[in-house]
Amino acid sequence: xxxxINGQSFExxxxxxxxxxxxxxxxxxxxxxxxxxxxxxxxxWEVVNFLREYYDEYQIAPAVRVLTKAIGKRLGxxxxxxxxxxxxxxxxxAKQACKYAxxxxxxxxx
Amino acid sequence: MxxxxxSGIVKKFLYINRRAPHGTNYAQEGxxxxxxxxxxxQDVAMAYLDDGVFQLKAGQDTKAxxxxxxxxxxxxLGDYDVKRVYVERESLERRGLSEDDLMPLVYEDEDDDWExxxxxxxxxxxxxxxxISESDVLLNF
Numbered sequence: 001x002x003x004x005i006n007g008q009s010f011e012x013x014x015x016x017x018x019x020x021x022x023x024x025x026x027x028x029x030x031x032x033x034x035x036x037x038x039x040x041x042x043x044x045w046e047v048v049n050f051l052r053e054y055y056d057e058y059q060i061a062p063a064v065r066v067l068t069k070a071i072g073k074r075l076g077x078x079x080x081x082x083x084x085x086x087x088x089x090x091x092x093x094a095k096q097a098c099k100y101a102x103x104x105x106x107x108x109x110x
Numbered sequence: 111m112x113x114x115x116x117s118g119i120v121k122k123f124l125y126i127n128r129r130a131p132h133g134t135n136y137a138q139e140g141x142x143x144x145x146x147x148x149x150x151x152q153d154v155a156m157a158y159l160d161d162g163v164f165q166l167k168a169g170q171d172t173k174a175x176x177x178x179x180x181x182x183x184x185x186x187l188g189d190y191d192v193k194r195v196y197v198e199r200e201s202l203e204r205r206g207l208s209e210d211d212l213m214p215l216v217y218e219d220e221d222d223d224w225e226x227x228x229x230x231x232x233x234x235x236x237x238x239x240x241x242i243s244e245s246d247v248l249l250n251f
Contacts, residue, residue: 058186059178063149066189073224107145
């Protein structure tokens with residue numbers, strides 16, 4: 001699959017995850033979100049940026065349970081729960097946020 | 111299997127890793143499968159024997175062979191609630207390695223104010239036999 005943004009095309013897998021991590025930009029993240037009918041707020045960005053840092057450090061995209069726990073530790077208990085994260089990312093916090101972060105599909109996700 | 115899952119029985123999985131980290135996919139795939147199992151609340155432990163002990167060596171650098179340096183991912187084991195990583199002492203010694211050559215893997219103990227605790231346990235071949243015999247499911251990589 002390819003994703004067309006501002007006249008440029010980017011390669012993705014069949015579920016819309018970027019094929020090349022290095023193609024990522026914040027504009028691309030916004031465009032991917034808009035395609036899903038989602039506007040990225042500061043709260044969304046907190047999670048997306050967290051995932052990019054996690055990937056940079058561990059070379060994997062974390063499963064939702066791991067993400068929830070890590071967010072709770074970093075941003076506080078009121079954000080480290082699945083209710084909050086599912087409100088931000090209704091298609092599944094790890095899956096959807098990883099997509100906007102330009103990461104592969106999370107390890108441990110169905 | 112499905113009946114057991116429904117009844118909530120947690121089986122003890124042991125992932126046995128015997129191969130060098132790079133050159134084949136076994137090490138990386140084995141690690142990913144183990145993390146996926148752990149994400150599904152299985153009781154997961156890791157065992158490193160033979161050339162598998164090289165997987166945990168500190169300071170790996172894959173630039174020259176042009177592959178992803180996934181060794182950073184071992185540090186995620188603790189986040190996935192894998193708390194037991196066994197390394198066979200004899201395998202280390204035969205390769206001129208000791209525990210000091212390995213990555214310092216830790217997990218944060220939620221019940222102990224997030225204190226970092228070591229994940230790696232260096233065990234003798236005899237202890238490894240015991241660990242293997244006490245596991246319900248063995249997966250070889």
